[in-house]
Amino acid sequence: MALMRKKNKPSGDIPTSSMADIAFLLLIFFLVTTVFDEEKGLEIVLPEQDSEVEVSQKNVIHLMVQVDGLVAVKRGESPQVQRVRSQEIGSIWRQAAAANPNLIAAVKTAPAAPYRYMIDVLDQLQGAGADKISLQVLEE
Amino acid sequence: MSVSKGGLKRKSKASSEIPSSSLADMAFLLLIFFMVSTTFKKEKTRTYEPPQAEATQKREEPRKDVLHVYVERDGGIYINDQLLQLDQVSNVVAPLYEENRSMIVQLRADREVPYATVDQLQKEFQQAGAIRMVFYTELEQRATRERR
Numbered sequence: 001m002a003l004m005r006k007k008n009k010p011s012g013d014i015p016t017s018s019m020a021d022i023a024f025l026l027l028i029f030f031l032v033t034t035v036f037d038e039e040k041g042l043e044i045v046l047p048e049q050d051s052e053v054e055v056s057q058k059n060v061i062h063l064m065v066q067v068d069g070l071v072a073v074k075r076g077e078s079p080q081v082q083r084v085r086s087q088e089i090g091s092i093w094r095q096a097a098a099a100n101p102n103l104i105a106a107v108k109t110a111p112a113a114p115y116r117y118m119i120d121v122l123d124q125l126q127g128a129g130a131d132k133i134s135l136q137v138l139e140e
Numbered sequence: 141m142s143v144s145k146g147g148l149k150r151k152s153k154a155s156s157e158i159p160s161s162s163l164a165d166m167a168f169l170l171l172i173f174f175m176v177s178t179t180f181k182k183e184k185t186r187t188y189e190p191p192q193a194e195a196t197q198k199r200e201e202p203r204k205d206v207l208h209v210y211v212e213r214d215g216g217i218y219i220n221d222q223l224l225q226l227d228q229v230s231n232v233v234a235p236l237y238e239e240n241r242s243m244i245v246q247l248r249a250d251r252e253v254p255y256a257t258v259d260q261l262q263k264e265f266q267q268a269g270a271i272r273m274v275f276y277t278e279l280e281q282r283a284t285r286e287r288r
Contacts, residue, residue, distance in 0.1 A: 016161060016164060017160065019163075019164035020160060020163035020164040020166075020167050022164075023164050023167030023168045023171055024167045026167075026171055027167055027170055027171045027174070030171070030174060030175070031174070034178070037181055038198060039198070039199040039200075039201060039203070039206055039246065039274075040196050040197060040198050040199055040276065040277070040278075040279070041193075041196060041197070041199065041246060041274040041275050041276040041277050042193055042195060042196065042197070042274065042275045042277055043197070043199070043244075043272070043273070043274045043275075044273060044274075044275065045271055045272055045273075046262055046265060046266050046271040046272075046273060047266070047271070048266070048269075048271055049266045049267055049269075065255075109255040109259070110255065111254060111255055111256035111259070112254050112255070112256070113254065113255050114251060114252045114253065114254065114255070115191060115249050115250070115251055115252070115253045115254070115255055115257075115258050116191035116192075116251035116252070117255075118255055118258070119191040119192075119193055119251070119275060119277060120191075120193070122193070122195075122275065123193035123194055123195045123196075123277070123280075124195075126193075126195040127194055127195040135259070135262065136259075137255065137256065137259040
């Protein structure tokens with residue numbers, strides 16, 4: 001009977017050939033599923049508290065953001081008000097800033113207007129290279 | 141001079157197989173490196189839709205200098221996973237700013253939040269002394285804007 005015993009010769013090694021595949025699979029899985037949380041946005045430096053600066057009206061361009069997203073533009077002392085879409089603010093700023101390099105943009109947003117309308121205007125101003133921007137709330 | 145025809149061809153004994161035994165080690169090393177070097181966000185994920193802007197710029201400040209202030213669509217204000225009332229914000233931000241003078245406040249507000257809330261928040265930050273702030277926005281492609 002002993003002669004009929006089948007010889008079983010299992011290999012003594014652990015199969016390592018697929019180990020690399022498994023490890024790379026995990027590596028690629030984690031690489032693909034990772035989302036990075038980027039820090040990005042539009043920067044602004046707020047004025048310090050209780051620091052009021054007197055500015056001449058002729059150096060100010062008033063941008064009044066309405067509840068519907070339209071922007072009323074009032075240049076300095078002129079009583080004229082022009083209602084434009086927020087996309088046009090950039091070119092308006094470039095023109096006005098070319099004429100007066102000391103220009104300050106006063107963005108006044110209606111309290112009930114969605115936040116994104118103010119961002120649209122701020123985006124246009126920063127895209128056009130404005131650095132003196134004042135953010136206020138529009139008083140009726 | 142042709143040696144190969146002269147029957148003198150030497151049999152190369154170099155193995156033709158690519159050595160793959162160390163491949164697993166390399167892959168695991170990379171895997172472990174990325175696992176160890178990954179930092180996770182401390183705060184819970186908030187549901188809000190940031191506004192979009194073309195002028196969005198990547199910020200390079202170290203993470204420890206950035207304070208995230210979340211405003212959800214329903215107006216809930218969160219700092220470090222804590223729900224706050226508008227008038228409490230300066231009391232919370234002021235000690236954090238005292239601790240770290242190079243702190244920058246990053247306002248992550250939903251795009252539909254009324255501006256009155258955002259204006260009030262700016263006043264709270266000013267009161268706390270944290271005057272450098274960033275409006276968190278998503279980068280908007282020019283093509284998307286034209287469609288709008």
